[in-house]
Amino acid sequence: MQYNRIKDVLATEPLQQKIEVRGWLRTRRNTRDFSFLEINDGSCLANLQVIATPDLANYEAIVLKLHTGCSLRVTGELQESPAKGQKVELHAGTIEVYGWADPDVYPLQKKRHSYEFLRTIAHLRPRTNSLGALARIRSSLSHGVHQFFREQGFVNVHTPIITTIDCEGAGDMFKVVAPSHTLQEKTDAAANTHFFGKPANLTVSGQLQAEVYAMALGKVYTFGPTFRAENSNTSRHLAEFWMVEPEMAFCDLAENMDLAESFLKYLVHHVLENDAQDLQLFAKFIDKKLYAKLQMITDKPFCRISYTEAVNMLQKSGKNFEFPVQWGTDLQAEHERYLCEEIFDQPVFVIDYPKDIKPFYMRVNDDNRTVAAMDLLVPGIGEIIGGSQREERYDVLCTRMKEMHLNLDEYRWYLDLRNFGTAPHAGFGLGFERFLQFVTSMNNIRDVIPFPRAPGSALY
Ligand code: ATP
Numbered sequence: 001m002q003y004n005r006i007k008d009v010l011a012t013e014p015l016q017q018k019i020e021v022r023g024w025l026r027t028r029r030n031t032r033d034f035s036f037l038e039i040n041d042g043s044c045l046a047n048l049q050v051i052a053t054p055d056l057a058n059y060e061a062i063v064l065k066l067h068t069g070c071s072l073r074v075t076g077e078l079q080e081s082p083a084k085g086q087k088v089e090l091h092a093g094t095i096e097v098y099g100w101a102d103p104d105v106y107p108l109q110k111k112r113h114s115y116e117f118l119r120t121i122a123h124l125r126p127r128t129n130s131l132g133a134l135a136r137i138r139s140s141l142s143h144g145v146h147q148f149f150r151e152q153g154f155v156n157v158h159t160p161i162i163t164t165i166d167c168e169g170a171g172d173m174f175k176v177v178a179p180s181h182t183l184q185e186k187t188d189a190a191a192n193t194h195f196f197g198k199p200a201n202l203t204v205s206g207q208l209q210a211e212v213y214a215m216a217l218g219k220v221y222t223f224g225p226t227f228r229a230e231n232s233n234t235s236r237h238l239a240e241f242w243m244v245e246p247e248m249a250f251c252d253l254a255e256n257m258d259l260a261e262s263f264l265k266y267l268v269h270h271v272l273e274n275d276a277q278d279l280q281l282f283a284k285f286i287d288k289k290l291y292a293k294l295q296m297i298t299d300k301p302f303c304r305i306s307y308t309e310a311v312n313m314l315q316k317s318g319k320n321f322e323f324p325v326q327w328g329t330d331l332q333a334e335h336e337r338y339l340c341e342e343i344f345d346q347p348v349f350v351i352d353y354p355k356d357i358k359p360f361y362m363r364v365n366d367d368n369r370t371v372a373a374m375d376l377l378v379p380g381i382g383e384i385i386g387g388s389q390r391e392e393r394y395d396v397l398c399t400r401m402k403e404m405h406l407n408l409d410e411y412r413w414y415l416d417l418r419n420f421g422t423a424p425h426a427g428f429g430l431g432f433e434r435f436l437q438f439v440t441s442m443n444n445i446r447d448v449i450p451f452p453r454a455p456g457s458a459l460y
């Protein structure tokens with residue numbers, strides 16, 4: 001299956017060469033003497049312009065009937081283009097149709113469609129410029145994530161999607177249940193009610209399992225889907241999203257922030273270098289200040305302040321928030337955004353949150369009121385990363401788990417890590433879709449994942 005991808009065709013110089021492209025017709029327009037076809041094959045944002053002349057054997061019968069959306073195979077000769085805005089064009093020698101698209105019912109017409117509408121046709125929306133660009137940027141950044149950690153000597157660990165951890169403090173979990181006929185075939189009593197012998201859920205985070213591997217391999221990361229059964233119908237929450245979670249042994253909160261900061265800077269450089277054309281689309285149509293925002297990440301160090309300082313600043317700001325700011329309550333998105341957008345105008349790490357609003361595994365600070373947590377807040381989004389130094393002291397961890405009414409027997413394995421060769425360790429979770437939103441300035445998180453899952457909606 002040898003044919004040319006349009007991305008390569010547009011990037012290579014030698015003209016007069018014979019090429020073959022395969023893709024979908026974006027538009028066709030006629031002049032008196034010939035037809036212009038704009039073909040896109042998904043390899044890049046740009047279309048290839050094809051010139052079809054009446055001497056093609058099927059010009060009248062086929063070419064003049066081609067409409068937006070049909071799939072084509074075109075061979076011909078690449079030539080310099082006299083037209084503005086493109087270097088080359090393809091002079092067609094043959095045009096074959098793989099599949100037609102009836103113009104009366106094909107939903108993607110030349111006009112711009114709303115993202116809301118495109119969400120209802122999730123099977124066709126990757127054929128639009130912006131959703132195609134998002135798919136390529138997503139793929140590129142996924143690659144960048146692995147490349148960063150590989151360069152830094154991290155081991156990629158595939159943590160489970162089905163877990164039996166009973167409570168991780170991260171959010172509500174979806175239950176995993178087997179059909180009753182499967183359970184009836186089993187003989188032991190426990191399996192009769194639960195496929196795995198006990199209740200199982202879809203994971204909300206790979207962190208606890210990543211800790212296991214960090215405490216053997218030193219530096220690890222997971223990058224996979226996570227699930228939250230919360231009824232959060234916002235533009236920043238999905239029921240299924242992807243999370244990048246590094247975990248490092250022999251590491252404290254400051255080093256954890258250093259990693260998070262260099263990671264984000266790396267990813268932004270990566271997208272600027274590798275996805276310039278796709279990114280340009282978002283800078284042009286979605287956010288005129290996109291490059292300035294990205295430069296803010298690459299150019300200066302992030303701020304680091306304590307939760308207590310953040311609360312003081314917010315209270316002194318005089319701003320009328322929907323949710324009042326009070327020491328001891330969690331920061332809401334409006335507070336997070338006010339901090340990094342209005343007060344600092346740059347990314348801000350907020351550390352040392354009250355222990356009562358954070359999960360059991362975060363390390364208790366000497367004040368015994370706060371824990372070594374860190375959230376990274378960025379303009380336009382609010383929280384993009386949540387992380388912490390983990391509690392490595394066996395006794396302190398037990399006390400804290402009891403305070404939170406957790407069943408210590410369920411966490412024997414987790415406590416064992418503190419019994420056998422414990423060490424300070426830390427890690428964080430980056431919401432991959434939140435990062436994609438940041439990089440593209442897309443307003444709704446449902447548009448940066450191919451098939452969004454949210455309350456009341458899961459197409460296909
Ligand atoms: P939030 O307060 O914004 O709901 P969280 O504190 O519940 O987030 P964590 O449990 O700390 O989130 O998860 C780590 C990261 O995963 C977050 O910083 C965010 O980037 C991302 N994230 C969390 N929940 C969601 C979600 N429902 N959809 C998409 N990304 C999410």
Ligand code: MN
Nearest residue numbers: 375383385386
């Ligand atoms: Mn968080």
